[in-house]
Amino acid sequence: MTDIVLTVPVREGEEDRLFGRFLDRFIEAAAAALATGDPDGGADAPLVMVRSDPLPGGAVKQVIFQEPTTADAFSQGWSRARHDAL
Numbered sequence: 875m876t877d878i879v880l881t882v883p884v885r886e887g888e889e890d891r892l893f894g895r896f897l898d899r900f901i902e903a904a905a906a907a908l909a910t911g912d913p914d915g916g917a918d919a920p921l922v923m924v925r926s927d928p929l930p931g932g933a934v935k936q937v938i939f940q941e942p943t944t945a946d947a948f949s950q951g952w953s954r955a956r957h958d959a960l
Contacts (some may be wrong), residue, residue, distance in 0.1 A: 876881060877938050878945040885932040893935065896955045900948055
């Protein structure tokens with residue numbers, strides 16, 4: 875299976891805090907779906923992995939998924955959250 879890597883530039887400050895809160899909520903919701911027997915929840919691999927490379931004024935986050943549907947949900951949710959908050 876091929877990993878899906880989303881590259882997300884994040885500015886320091888409020889956007890970085892928003893990203894952290896969004897990531898936490900996303901993982902909590904996914905964990906709740908796993909607990910309720912969601913058919914996509916049987917994977918042996920982690921739901922998401924995050925790598926952060928610092929840059930002046932922010933960071934580049936690489937958010938790594940194994941399931942395309944999970945990557946799409948994250949990407950769409952982050953776009954909405956960022957648009958609504960900033």
